[in-house]
Amino acid sequence: MSRILERLESPAELKDLSLTELATLAQEIREEIIGTVSQTGGHLASSLGVVELTIALQRVFTTPDNNILWDVGHQAYAHKLLTGRLDRFATLRQLNGISGFPKRSESPHDCFDVGHSSTSISAALGMAAARDLKKDDEKVVAVIGDGSLTAGLAFEGMNQAGHLKKNLIVVINDNEMSISPNVGALSSFLSRKMTSEFFLRFKKETENALNHVPRFGKDLLNLARRAEESLKGFLTPGMLFEAFGFDYFGPIDGHQLEDLLETFQNVSRMKGPIVVHVLTRKGKGYPPAETNPALFHGVGPFDRETGAIASDKSGAKSYTAVFGQYLAELAQADPRITAITAAMLEGTGLKEFAERFPERFYDVGIAEQHAVTFAAGQACKGLRPVVALYSTFLQRAYDNVLHDVCLQNLPVTFALDRGGLVGADGPTHHGVFDLSYLRNLPNLTIAAPRDENELRRIMKTALLHEGPFAYRYPRGNGLGLEPAASIEPLPIGRGEKLCDGADGVIFAAGVMVEEALKAAETLLAHEISLAVVDARFIKPLDQELLTSEAIRTGLVITLEENVLQGGFGSAVLELLADEGITARVLRLGLPDKFIEQGSQAELRSLYGLDAKGISQTVLEYFGTPATTVHSAENN
Template identity: 70%
Template sequence: MSILKRLESPRTLKQLSQEELKALTEELRDTIVDTVAVTGGHLASSLGVVELTVALHRVLNAPEDKIVWDVGHQAYAHKLLTGRLERFGSLRQLDGISGFPKRAESPYDCFDVGHSSTSISAALGMAAARDARGGSEKVVAIIGDGSLTSGLAFEGLNQAGHLNRDLVVILNDNEMSISPNVGALASFLSRKMTSDLFVRLKKDAKSFLVGMPHFGKDLLNLARRAEDSLKGFFTPGMLFEAFGFDYVGPVDGHRLDDLIETLENVSRLKGPVLLHVLTKKGNGYPPAEQNPALFHGVGPFDRASGEVKSSKGGAESYTAVFGKSLVELAQQDDRVVAITAAMAEGTGLKEFSEKFPDRFYDVGIAEQHAVTFAAGLASHGLRPTVALYSTFLQRAYDNVLHDVCLQNLPVAFALDRGGLVGADGPTHHGVFDYSYLRHIPNLTFMVPRDEIELERAVHTSLAVDGPFAYRYPRGNGLGLARPEKILPVPVGKGEKLRNGKDGSIIAIGVGVAAALQAAECLELEGLSLAVVDARFVKPLDRGLLIDEACRTGLLVTVEENALQGGFGSAVLELLADEGLAVRTLRFGVPDAFIEQGSQEELRQRTGLDCDSLVRKIREFAAQAQPKDLPVSGTAV
């Protein structure tokens, strides 16, 4: 019988033999690969920590002991061991289980994650709270070497060393190259130097030396330097020792017996401890081992061959269009440089990095640094484009405001994955950027409706001598024919796409296509609506919008952004400033965090699909308008 299926809880692992644990790791890998082959997901990272996850749950007593995952890409085995086997097939699906740890989903998920580098700070907070209330549970944070490039991780390390709480940080290192002999020796030393006997001998020796008159302290300092030299010769432990951590490792992350022994020893140590574990992304599934970047976040694929199943086809993705357009711009202007935060492929900058290696910067997972670094480049005559997912620029809000916009520097922000992104869920939907950017002085914010307008946005960013942001969605373009020449867009100018006498739909970004479809459907019912592509969240085309408001007396705004502080709010502010009492209906993302699902499913659920627009506009237009009724509404 399946070992995984007969696990009553993670504590059952304590009763299994080494042979059974080894068999369990193979079951976990098979289940993860079989499921992700159907649903898509973060495969390589989860396969790399299967043994580590089993070892953690074997040694610790979750959920009393806290296991804090960083980002959460690697938590699939954790989910399977903590009661979610039966629902695992719903991974990342509408109303299914999340692709990331989520407190509302399980008591074993002690912290919601999805953005990187939060684990150490969160775990330290848990350890401090434990000590404040007199608890005794263990707290363990698992952070990858990529996440350790973020400043937040170092801020957490710094305070953890200062507070000196009992805390274990596991560095999941799947990039460091280390020879087998050195790795074996380091693993041996780590296990023996954390044993009860060694720790007790070390403490006794320290007390003995401190008690010796005249030269005892000198001998103690000499012993410490000798230990540091030994660690530094074989390991990078000096960095973490400088933060006040006891460094242990590196340990082979796929040797289950070594991991269990080391974790048992480390869990008994006092104060902050960093355990360095070497793992291999995609371990146990050859296609993922050979191409971990592809299988980091992968769509459905063939289990036997590892071949990723082709999408439905169609037009080029917005990401690819952006990347090619920036390459063309760089060929014309040697001031153009590109910056990303550990996502060269994800943001479409791979070709740029190959053609212009001296003008491309991957700063690691450090969005705040990326923005201020771009500001420094711009202050000395270059024209940097910072390409990030919309949700990740949230981390650099102060840098955008203080370092770029306050100085009115010509930095362009290319915001990929704007709007509802799908299966990654609430941590990744880019539905807040209108709200957190449009109020910043000096910033121009354009939102193209299709791939041609995206190319024009890229060119417009170079024509504007100041901060410029443009946002585009996940997925493919509309397959439009490309004009011979791409021209910049006049800043702050919208475009009227359809005439109508009964009202005007003012849409932006992906909302424009839905607005056009809805207007065509309503025309068949006798309701004639104009459609305007506003193009800019900031500045608005005041003249065009005021003309439409006065001409029809009914405005509908459509945006794939939070309604609070978004594009529709900007239109209402404009109307209020002009003293215009115009019937207004707003469509946008409601005041809630939107869970995972396909983009189509989520647009239906949030009322941003064509059918929802048609139904609610029909109802709103049909309402009588007594003088005592409000003149605006929201379609939520």
């Protein structure tokens, strides 16, 4: 007999299933998620934790007739499986496959594109306001994790939602809070009963009756309300949400389908902004993920039977690991160094630092704006804060970088992990805009290392610099270099010429330097001789080296893993124009579009940013047929 999951053609059919069948379906969904993610990698623990919640939401608030917004989208795999994507689920996060996040262009059941956290309440409120203006009647539900509630944007959305009194349901997916089983069971029971139609009608009628009692009616009503609030406050954390103007219900056991369905059915009939607090367990149903949810939050391929993560065959340390280890070494020697991150302790490699220097480590939660201004405050008092974030997440704190750090010329270091193409997480996570959005800020120095030892040198340089400094490094492993015996700081604004050539010069930034060297080797076989320069610094550029090489060869090729608009190549063009130097300039980088998902190697090949692609572009420029290119790697 076929699985229930395979027989479902639309989430509307969930209404016809019994509780027993729904429980079986939950198990089938978990098996499908575990089997696929073990092959493709992905966000496993959070998706396993919301299977019952997803089933209950789709049964009561069926999409696309209603709107369910998944904050961040890490937990949306069950949603995808219930909304017609089972046949494509094996392509999850692959090139030309389905996204790891909700995506409007992928399905009418996905009502909002996500990938960064804490946007769901604001977007849902906007949809609710639009619904009312259009006089429609669909339900709008935002599902947000407890971690995402640390961002100010979530509270900004809640603040306006409470003011506007729109019909809006916010589901708090709480997979971190610890609560006593007895208190949890009692509060779950009370919340289900306090949302029932009978209770709400009784409450309203009682309020009306008390309002009409002469002399003492209003006092009795206020006393009853205080008693209700005291009971909620004693048993639940609901007073915070009540203060924002929401009716609060919960906590509800997020793995008990019967309780979830009863609660959602009840609140679906209610008016105004409502919070339903649901307790779930990350990794539910897969013991390795339950035991270590942080490891299985965003995980690569793994052995399904044992949970063992597939080892990296290169053996080289990741840039993240190199950064974390060396920052701890630097902090040992300099007590002024602090480390700040935004809910990314493991992701940014700061675990060793946090263990060795707990009093100097700060995880501020998903609050990048606060992280930057918090660092600025520390720098004002003589500390040397290092803010470690993924490149894509620093975008959220741009104003703080500009006004609170650069305007005051404070010595804050921004360590931007995942600079460049990141792979399967796709357009929301590629760090391909940082060179462009940071380059125009006064006082800010920007660098990109080509290998692990250059990263260490740039880290040391940044902490010695009396001003703001940003450096970006890629996702993935380095070249496998042993740490240099002595790590010396770099002269700011000085590049390094790595090989000579007569026909032109490649100015490359960051990891593109290695590809430039391979391309130059390939092109020698075609009698094209190119010099290769590691720019090291995007700002300030090495004016002397760049201009002299441009004059000497007459051809400058810029190479960057960043969008071309406003990036490294643009900086080179501006410098040459300002100096009145006439030279041919060929800029290689990423086009004016959002880059799709796929492995880093696939995407570099697709956009001509690997050695083969660079060689083909140069040969075409020189009028040589591209079909004759052979990569130096394969020779």
